[in-house]
Amino acid sequence: MAGAPPLPRPDPLTRPFWEACRRRELVVSRCEACGHAFLPPGPCCPRCWSRRLAWRRASGRGRVWSFAVYRRTYDPALPAPYVVALVELEEGARLVSNLVGCAPEAARVDLPVRVRFDEVGELVLPRFEPAPGEGERP
Ligand SMILES: [Zn+2]
Numbered sequence: 001m002a003g004a005p006p007l008p009r010p011d012p013l014t015r016p017f018w019e020a021c022r023r024r025e026l027v028v029s030r031c032e033a034c035g036h037a038f039l040p041p042g043p044c045c046p047r048c049w050s051r052r053l054a055w056r057r058a059s060g061r062g063r064v065w066s067f068a069v070y071r072r073t074y075d076p077a078l079p080a081p082y083v084v085a086l087v088e089l090e091e092g093a094r095l096v097s098n099l100v101g102c103a104p105e106a107a108r109v110d111l112p113v114r115v116r117f118d119e120v121g122e123l124v125l126p127r128f129e130p131a132p133g134e135g136e137r138p
């Protein structure tokens with residue numbers, strides 16, 4: 001690998017998310033007042049402003065909500081082509097990640113995906129790959 005890739009920097013708000021990833025668990029911030037699940041975490045619910053928030057384990061399953069194929073290398077540690085995807089989890093929260101384990105040409109909106117965890121530097125990153133039986137179609 002050429003150099004170190006740019007990585008997220010955990011802070012007090014996001015640290016529980018990254019600690020869960022280290023345990024190979026995906027978690028979402030959930031409002032205990034209205035049930036809204038969201039990422040990234042914040043100090044209050046973006047829907048009802050409640051501060052009654054809790055971390056809930058997510059299934060790790062979701063669908064590609066949107067994506068972009070990067071065909072130019074902006075960082076030597078991230079050689080093109082690669083796919084940046086906005087994944088909508090079953091729980092409703094959306095997060096930006098990478099689609100891996102399939103050709104960029106196989107990326108599509110609504111593609112069922114599941115999380116996988118990759119150790120990168122100090123962090124364990126959640127990335128998404130096509131759910132079994134998906135991504136193999138022409
Ligand atoms: Zn709420």
